[in-house]
Amino acid sequence: MSLVLDDVTLTYPDGDGRLTALDSVSLEVPAGRLTAVVGPSGSGKSSLLAVAATLVPPDRGRVVVAGTDTGALDPAGKAALRRERIGIVFQQPNLLASLTAVEQLQVMAHLSGAKPKAVRERALSLLDAVGLADLAGRRPHQLSGGQRQRVTLARALMNEPAVLLVDEPTSALDHERGAAIVSLLAALTRDRGTATILVTHDRTHLATADRTVTVHDGRLSQPPPA
Numbered sequence: 001m002s003l004v005l006d007d008v009t010l011t012y013p014d015g016d017g018r019l020t021a022l023d024s025v026s027l028e029v030p031a032g033r034l035t036a037v038v039g040p041s042g043s044g045k046s047s048l049l050a051v052a053a054t055l056v057p058p059d060r061g062r063v064v065v066a067g068t069d070t071g072a073l074d075p076a077g078k079a080a081l082r083r084e085r086i087g088i089v090f091q092q093p094n095l096l097a098s099l100t101a102v103e104q105l106q107v108m109a110h111l112s113g114a115k116p117k118a119v120r121e122r123a124l125s126l127l128d129a130v131g132l133a134d135l136a137g138r139r140p141h142q143l144s145g146g147q148r149q150r151v152t153l154a155r156a157l158m159n160e161p162a163v164l165l166v167d168e169p170t171s172a173l174d175h176e177r178g179a180a181i182v183s184l185l186a187a188l189t190r191d192r193g194t195a196t197i198l199v200t201h202d203r204t205h206l207a208t209a210d211r212t213v214t215v216h217d218g219r220l221s222q223p224p225p226a
């Protein structure tokens with residue numbers, strides 16, 4: 001298992017008390033498999049991703065990323081783990097306006113100490129994998145919304161993450177382009193062997209996933225009926 005959440009509870013301050021965003025959540029995401037997470041607004045989906053990304057520590061329970069129990073890590077250790085083992089894709093493609101597509105990927109490897117030529121080759125090969133081989137020299141304003149989201153997917157894979165966390169990547173896209181992004185995500189998950197979580201509100205994407213879990217009031221439940 002590349003990502004394990006074991007009996008995770010997360011609360012936020014709420015007036016005089018605490019709001020339980022995740023309630024004893026356990027989830028195992030194997031390498032090379034796409035797990036979709038669905039649930040109503042406010043049910044805890046983003047909180048689940050934030051805990052899995054080690055951005056928010058749980059009140060209770062364990063988060064194990066690629067065999068590392070993250071509870072034992074200090075902030076620097078968590079930052080290194082995020083950099084080296086976790087790829088994150090947010091709802092909006094947060095690309096840097098002044099950089100070309102290939103440069104967006106190259107900056108990810110800036111701290112890794114890899115040789116610039118090898119970094120550029122990897123960046124170009126990932127852009128090829130997401131169907132953008134011809135657009136490597138374009139800046140974000142010269143790309144469509146779907147193309148920008150493809151760049152963010154390729155960028156998230158730059159450091160060969162074991163875990164890929166993807167939050168509503170299709171919310172800014174029409175249905176057809178959204179479906180194409182999810183199919184691409186499923187193919188990349190299998191090809192690259194990442195343990196992938198996809199948060200989505202679009203149930204038509206679920207057929208593409210290997211497994212679906214539903215969050216309700218911070219609790220995970222079994223797959224919904226098709």
Ligand SMILES: Nc1ncnc2c1ncn2[C@@H]1O[C@H](COP(=O)(O)OP(=O)(O)OP(=O)(O)O)[C@@H](O)[C@H]1O
Binds near residue numbers: 039040046
């Ligand atoms: N930083 C925070 N402080 C306090 N409460 C929070 C915080 N972040 C989220 N919450 C609350 O925790 C619960 C779960 O929120 P979360 O963002 O995880 O839900 P979600 O399923 O991702 O929602 P959406 O689909 O609308 O994005 C909600 O009741 C929300 O109001």
